Amino acid sequence: MRVLVVGRGGREHTIVWALKKSPKVSEIYCAPGNAGIAEMADCVSIEETQFEELCRFAKENKIDLAVVGPEDPLFAGAVDALEAAGIKTFGPRKNAAIIEGSKVFTKDLMKKYQIPTAAYESFDRYDDALAYLHAHQAPIVIKADGLAAGKGVTVAATMEEAEQALKDIMVGKAFGEAGNQVVIEEYLQGQEMSILAFVDGETVRPMVPSQDHKPVFDGDKGPNTGGMGTYSPVPHMPQSIVDEAIETILIPAAKAMCCEGRPFRGVLYAGLMITENGPKTIEFNCRFGDPETQVVLPRLKTDLFDVFMATVEGRLEELELEWSDEAAVCVVLASGGYPGSYKKGLPISGLNDVQNAIVFHAGTAAKDGQIVTAGGRLLGITGMGATIEEARAKAYAAAEVIQFEGKHYRKDIAQKALDAAKQNQQ
Structure with missing residues (x-):
């Protein structure tokens, strides 16, 4: 099978990485991709919102499945355009992507269908x-x-x-x-947690939970970013809380979208605050989170291509997902100055020296035979292990190996999980 992934970030690199493991996938293209994606897929110079060009490429190259990663093309109607061209496409149509594209719509939806929120x-x-x-x-x-x-x-x-x-x-x-x-x-108080789910109309297949770190500095200080690191599982969150969030938030949201004539098909991402009154919804996103994807998909044992096709073809209810018991921790390496202004074109060294970790590229580019900085969040370093502590150690060891001018990363990713484990032992 021939797959086209649309996007250029760490999320798309992780999707390509997971699809590459499928024995059913023979060829992967990515538009436009990045320097890391280019090492495992054929990158094509088409922007995410150039729908006419994407459709033409998909038809000429006999693409069996397109996967749209980022929110902007989803909200602009990428899935609608590709489907109209006869291409099976994973992701919500424009009228369902509004669940991320308009916070007013989504808050009103939650009020109407009594989904817990602020x-x-x-x-x-x-x-x-x-x-x-x-x-x-x-x-x-x-x-x-x-x-x-x-x-x-x-x-x-x-x-x-x-x-x-x-x-x-x-x-x-x-x-x-x-x-x-x-x-x-x-303002809601508590701990944040992300639960992503594959959704096909009213069928919801939740992924393993994760916890993101939005602020740029240690101790959750400084301005919010696109995400400075994640980990999964979230061991200090009881399974009962996860189950409650799925039953009171994710499943009702999928049903609500169907009732509104906007059936959702793709990845529904619930950003949650676990308050003393239970889980409440901070936001919904209409796609894989970045960098949550970098810790969730490495734990997926089920063939991702099978999941995508079952969702697209309306067969998700036939599929049960299998997950690894391993923990995953992702540390994001960012440009100095991010999320403000930062330099581009700086050489990155040490990528080939990384051991015991997976390097997912985001804001990188290839120039004159070397990898250089080309964005704010540059790389996601994912460590896997039997425990959060082991996975974290691998991620940080790899982060030390990679070098570029102005390198910035948080030193406390997954620290909340370690602190909670210590408290439980006392």
Whole structure:
């Protein structure tokens, strides 16, 4: 079978890596890909939103399955375009991708179908939003309605910070049209957890849970990023909490989308806060998370190609997923200055010297025979082991081997899991 993966990040490298293990996959193409993906797939110079070119390439190369990775092409209708061209495609259609593309839509959906989430109000006028803000207290959360590459959310510790975030979004247009509407919601306390699920209409097949680290610095300090590292499983989260989240959030969300005439088919990602009142929804995404994918897919024992095809063909209910008991920890290596400005084109060394870990490329490029920096988050280093501690040690050992100017990474990925284990032993 011939597969086309659309995207260029660490998520897409992980998908290609997992598909490469399938005996049913004979050829993998990636548009546009990155330097790491190019080592295991044929990269083609087509941008993610060049739908006409993607469709033409898929037909000319007799693609059996297309997989759309990132949110932007999904929300713009990539799946609709490819399906219209006769290509089987994994991912939600445009009318279902709105679950990530509009936070106002999603909050209203959760209210209508009584899916646990934070109390909120939405606004399309700055003065009204500001008045509502002044009637409440910090900490409080401000969210741009549309897609903002994971950076459109401010958890404001003070009212001054909240006012500035609101002004930046609605007046300063920091995120363009994504900020035409905002959601202001209550601040939830607890621990975050991500649960991704393969979804085919009302059929939900959850993946193993993971925990992301959004802030750029150790101790969850500094601005939010696209994710600085992840680990799976989340051993200090009882299975009863995971089951509750699936039963009260993921399954009802899939059913709600069907009721709304927007059946979801692809990966539904629930970003959760585990509060003292149980799991509540922070957000839904319409695709694999990045870097959650880098710890979840290495634990999947079922052939990923089989899962994709069962989902696309409406047969997901026939499939049971198998998972490894191994733990996985991913440490993200980022450019100095990220998530602000950073240099590009800096050489990366040590990639061929990594042992006992998997290196997933994100913001890298090939230039003059060497791998160079080309983005903010550059590499995801995934270690696997019998325990979180063993997997973590492998990931950090590999992170030390890789070198480039300005290298930055958090030193405390998965520390919460280790701390919780120590407390349980006392």
